[in-house]
Amino acid sequence: MALLEILCYPDPRLHKIARSIEVFDDRLKELVENLSQTMYEAPGVGLAATQVDVHEQLIVIDTSDTRDELLVLINPKIIWQSEEKKSWREGCLSVPDYFDEVTRPDKIVVKAQNVQGEFFELEAEGLMSVCIQHEMDHLIGKVFVEYLSALKKARIKSKMKKRFSS
Ligand code: K1U
Numbered sequence: 001m002a003l004l005e006i007l008c009y010p011d012p013r014l015h016k017i018a019r020s021i022e023v024f025d026d027r028l029k030e031l032v033e034n035l036s037q038t039m040y041e042a043p044g045v046g047l048a049a050t051q052v053d054v055h056e057q058l059i060v061i062d063t064s065d066t067r068d069e070l071l072v073l074i075n076p077k078i079i080w081q082s083e084e085k086k087s088w089r090e091g092c093l094s095v096p097d098y099f100d101e102v103t104r105p106d107k108i109v110v111k112a113q114n115v116q117g118e119f120f121e122l123e124a125e126g127l128m129s130v131c132i133q134h135e136m137d138h139l140i141g142k143v144f145v146e147y148l149s150a151l152k153k154a155r156i157k158s159k160m161k162k163r164f165s166s
């Protein structure tokens with residue numbers, strides 16, 4: 001197992017679009033292990049492959065208190081979302097030490113494949129729903145700060161550039 005480097009905003013590689021995964025082999029299993037290890041070590045409640053510069057549709061999530069309920073979503077698609085929306089204070093391992101409110105659909109149903117390539121559906125609400133939507137945004141090159149005002153975004157960009165230039 002290996003820990004992977006997490007890209008930090010505003011790295012342009014965070015805006016790449018991930019391709020779908022067609023081959024469910026040992027390489028994928030190793031990537032899932034490394035990505036989940038990196039999430040647990042960070043620590044985070046989720047991580048998208050995009051954040052470690054792998055542009056494939058893979059996310060890992062564990063919102064449990066015990067940190068032993070790993071969820072792996074490959075090629076995830078939201079097939080239903082509630083009209084009701086909720087705001088949540090979000091964080092991102094690619095934007096360290098910054099948290100802000102984002103409004104998203106409260107409940108979702110997502111269809112995805114597991115590491116064997118089998119399809120499954122999952123209904124999510126609360127942190128799980130927020131986390132799946134946040135990670136799926138990474139797969140289309142979107143970082144949560146893009147939901148914030150232009151002023152907030154500019155401040156975050158400037159802080160992050162200073163932080164990583166020294
Ligand atoms: O960078 C990421 O995409 C992971 C991110 C997921 C997330 C958190 C909260 C709302 C939406 C999406 C994080 O895990 S940030 C770290 C964090 O919130 C956390 C870390 C350890 C325990 C509990 C929370």
Ligand code: ZN
Nearest residue numbers: 091092093094
């Ligand atoms: Zn994130």
